[in-house]
Amino acid sequence: IIMAAGEEHAMTVGVHPERIKFLVFFTVSIVSAIAVSTAGLIGFVGLVIPHMVRLAFGTDSKLNLPATAIFGGLFLVVCDTIARTLFQPTELPIGAVTALVGAPVFIYLLRSREVANDG
Structure with a gap:
């Protein structure tokens, strides 16, 4: 306080x-x-997608909450489709695909916050 x-x-x-x-x-x-x-790494989506939505749509919570739910669902559907079709007949774990996308975005967000806080 x-x-x-x-x-x-x-x-x-x-x-x-x-x-x-x-x-x-x-x-x-x-x-x-x-x-x-x-x-698991699917939960990683809950850390990254809200930040991406906020960057895209601003800070209005009335818009961000439903947009986060929609984009989180779409992101997982796309990742699941990639995981099932990329190396057929075997499947990748969906967590591996979300990590490939989510980890670089999360690192970018951390780095951009550090730069914003330093400047």
């Missing part, structure tokens, strides 16, 4: 903003890793 008032205010109260930001980033990274490891 103190950080919401601004970094300068937090420092005057005795809070170290850089330490708090590091702890929050670290905690969010660990929780995301646990979510992906628990749900």
Whole structure:
């Protein structure tokens, strides 16, 4: 709550903003890793698609929530089709296809956030 008032205010109260930001980033990274490891790589879609939708359509939640559901479903249908048809008669796990698309996009999003926060 103190950080919401601004970094300068937090420092005057005795809070170290850089330490708090590091702890929050670290905690969010660990929780995301646990979510992906628990749900599998299909759950990775739930991390990447909402960010892509927000970048495409802006920050309006009334539009983002249904758009995320639609694009997440479409993304999984396309990935499933690719997984079933790419190496016929065998099938790839759908998680492998979602990881091939999702991991680079997720890394791009992390890098673009770092650049935006540094600049």
